[in-house]
Amino acid sequence: MVITEVRIKLCEENSERLLAFCSVTFDNAFVVRDLKIIEGAKGLFVAMPSRKLADRCPKCGGKNHLRARYCNNCGTRLDENRAVRLGDGRVRLHADIAHPIHAAAREQIHNAIIKAYYEEKEKAQQPGYVCTYDLDDYDYEDTPVTYTSVAAEVARSVQPHPAHSPVKGTHFTPSSPPARPSAPCDEENAPSRNSASSLTPSATRGNTCGT
The missing domain is CATH 3.30.1120.40 (Stage V sporulation protein G)
Incomplete structure (x- = not known):
């Protein structure tokens, strides 16, 4: 070494x-x-x-540092002398990583x-x-890959599915809705539903009323 x-x-x-x-x-x-x-x-x-040593609450099982007097989860009072002591009498509160x-x-x-x-x-x-x-501890030309950079690269490489792509030659935006009929339906001159059976087929097809 x-x-x-x-x-x-x-x-x-x-x-x-x-x-x-x-x-x-x-x-x-x-x-x-x-x-x-x-x-x-x-x-x-x-x-x-090192890291701090912890044990579990005897009542709820929650983890607490060995210096804790009360459980962080349920509030139960804990034994203050529960930590392991070393040969010289010192309390062992940390473990080396x-x-x-x-x-x-x-x-x-x-x-x-x-x-x-x-x-x-x-x-x-x-x-x-x-x-x-x-x-x-590294050169800037060899910067480690981060999650953000990977996600951005994936987003750039993903292409929309053809079924979800707009049809070529069509254009529709919310500011330009589809055109409506220029003239409103004349309800006074339109035949009633009861008289629709007396109309000829050609007359029925020619009726543009939305009734």
Whole structure:
């Protein structure tokens, strides 16, 4: 395993114990973010990226952080001493997301990060200092594909079905409705329904009244 890059983001001076965030790249192929440099009682140590541990409410089964005194779902009071304690008596509230599995790897990562931390502090004192932690890790010519770009490309490539396409040569818009008869039906001169049977077939066909 080769550590090819370490990026440091210094925290503000008013932070009590958290000194910096960092990201570590391995073999120019894999990066781990959000490691923390913390000032402890015995000096600086590196905390791996982690998540909060949770358990389930005995009444409703809802998930709650181990520090929660009441269930977020049903409001039931929870046991404040339910968290697992480590050998030194500390409460285990977080679980590492990524971490080394043996002491040699942990020491290698720790030494590389602490060295980069002190180098970053020296760079921060120089004029024109720019933190590289938040810079993109890819070239703009090789930008990762996003859902939005894929959806836009699909929308451009989809063609309307021929059955739904307008007939060539026709034009209809809401502002130009179909033409209506120019002259209204003369109801006074139109024969009644009762006298329709006395009309000849030719007369019936010639009647344009809408009755």
